[in-house]
Amino acid sequence: MTPLVRTAPEVTDALASGRAVVALETAAVTHGLPRAPLTSLPPYLSDPRTPAAIRACFGASVPVHRALGHALAAAVRAEGAVPATIGVLRGQLVVGLTVSELDELAELREVSKIAARDAALVAARGGSGGTTVAGTLLGCALASPSPIRVFATGGIGGVHRDFAQRPDISADLHAIRDSGVLIVSAGAKSILDLPATVEMLDTLGVPLVGLQTPYFPRFLCEGDADLLVNCEVQDERHAAALFAAHRTLQPHRGMLLCVPPPKEFALDSATMERAIGEGLAECRRLATRGPEVTPVLLAAVAKATEGRSLAANLAVLLNNARVAARVAANLAESAATGG
Numbered sequence: 001m002t003p004l005v006r007t008a009p010e011v012t013d014a015l016a017s018g019r020a021v022v023a024l025e026t027a028a029v030t031h032g033l034p035r036a037p038l039t040s041l042p043p044y045l046s047d048p049r050t051p052a053a054i055r056a057c058f059g060a061s062v063p064v065h066r067a068l069g070h071a072l073a074a075a076v077r078a079e080g081a082v083p084a085t086i087g088v089l090r091g092q093l094v095v096g097l098t099v100s101e102l103d104e105l106a107e108l109r110e111v112s113k114i115a116a117r118d119a120a121l122v123a124a125r126g127g128s129g130g131t132t133v134a135g136t137l138l139g140c141a142l143a144s145p146s147p148i149r150v151f152a153t154g155g156i157g158g159v160h161r162d163f164a165q166r167p168d169i170s171a172d173l174h175a176i177r178d179s180g181v182l183i184v185s186a187g188a189k190s191i192l193d194l195p196a197t198v199e200m201l202d203t204l205g206v207p208l209v210g211l212q213t214p215y216f217p218r219f220l221c222e223g224d225a226d227l228l229v230n231c232e233v234q235d236e237r238h239a240a241a242l243f244a245a246h247r248t249l250q251p252h253r254g255m256l257l258c259v260p261p262p263k264e265f266a267l268d269s270a271t272m273e274r275a276i277g278e279g280l281a282e283c284r285r286l287a288t289r290g291p292e293v294t295p296v297l298l299a300a301v302a303k304a305t306e307g308r309s310l311a312a313n314l315a316v317l318l319n320n321a322r323v324a325a326r327v328a329a330n331l332a333e334s335a336a337t338g339g
């Protein structure tokens, strides 16, 4: 029988020898992005400061969701860390999907969106799916020979708008609290009720650390004084040191490193709010519920901003992967020198 969990040899080697490893999710690939090539190159990808390895993944014939999956791994490698792309493929939770496995997952017609709860249900029937933050954290915990400690995503899930009527709160929040992992994200997705999400993170006791910002970022938009992080650090080395301290004092709890969207690519909040309004109307029209809500909203927002939110989303995902790789490298270095 095939085992339910498998770690790729490259990831196993890196973990065994204490090298930097960054976990990457696949729900953004399978459910968060269009399955068609980009019609024009967004600013982040035409920017010469973006590593060539990342730019090379996008082409006129590659669907953007597949390109992004490969580009995230390339972004981690460009900073000297080993990527561990996590997803469920043919009944197996895989920690470290290869290029062809990731393509296979991305091209499946029947593909689940997998939070921790769904992992066994999908795997047991031999199914496949992209893992959300909550699902990916499961892969981090089960990695062999030791757990993965750093994980990059775009924006975490949280408390949805209208939660008073229907308490739709992403499983990401509790999963992060109970993870022992540093999650690198541009705060939480702005399609959510962000004040309620920050309140919930506060209740759960998840430390919010801002990278060069005192504000909790609003995913594709910059943050503002209305929502603050608990602590600001100036670089990845300090972020790593803070996480190491957190791991010593609360070994089983997670921490959120909040990275604002790269300034040049961020959307202004008025544009974003207008687009979200259209997205929410679309959800009402389609009577969207549960795990469908986030993908439907993201697609509607991309349509309403004529692709600008998609361009910003790619920039955020790729930037976070690079930051996470630098933090992981710092952690590996200080572990090696006993610091």
Ligand code: PSU
Residues within 6 Å of the ligand: 025, 027, 028, 029, 031, 032, 033, 131, 132, 133, 134, 153, 154, 155, 156, 157, 158, 169, 170, 171, 172, 290, 291, 292, 293, 294, 298, 313, 317
């Ligand atoms: N970040 C992105 N795009 C995405 C997601 C994150 O830029 O699609 C995914 C993550 O996998 C996250 C999920 O865990 O959206 C949240 O979904 P829900 O609200 O149903 O828990």
Ligand code: MN
Residues within 6 Å of the ligand: 168, 169, 170, 171, 290, 291, 293
């Ligand atoms: Mn939900």
